Amino acid sequence: MQIHLSEILSREGKSIEKEIEFQQESFEVSGQAYKIVKREPVKLTISNQGNQELLISAKMDLAVAIPCSRCLKDVITEFCLDFSREVDMKLSQEERAEQMDENNYIAGYELDVDALIADEMVLQWPMKVLCKEDCKGICTVCGNDLNKQECECDRTVLDPRMAAFLDIFEQFKEV
Ligand SMILES: [Zn+2]
Ligand SMILES: [Zn+2]
16 A cells, blocks of 8 residues: 655645555565464554654554464464654655665655555564464474374484584573
8 A cells, every 4th residue: 555645745744644454465574474364454644744754653453373483383473563663755765775674665755554564564573483382393203293292203313413402402491
């Protein structure tokens, strides 16, 4: 969804509020697509702060299906976005692109709301998602879901370098 900024840019000190349907079906993060399972409209406020500077605020509640880091089962993960960005419209397209993240959500005098939300989602994206705190994950040998049942596989790590790494990992867990 594109919002034209030329009108608000000509009215110093003014604000506009809009509710906008978010149109994307999924988010792409690090080359992976994640399905959006619940969404509210985006509540957008754009204020002209004078001197060709805009303050863009957005609020949106949504939920995304993200696989559990251990067992890969989809976990419905809720996000309550509430953020603002200051945009200096005096800058050229190139200068702005340098200031913002690679995901450029303003082109000329158009604000791309989907791109703005996607940009924030990348910042909010969790390092890891677990279906439950003590998820046992899947067996690395047979792929069995260890939360459901144990299997007979020998999961002892044979590579000594890997074993040393796991020891370190265990130590970290205890801290
Ligand atoms: Zn899990
Ligand atoms: Zn197994």
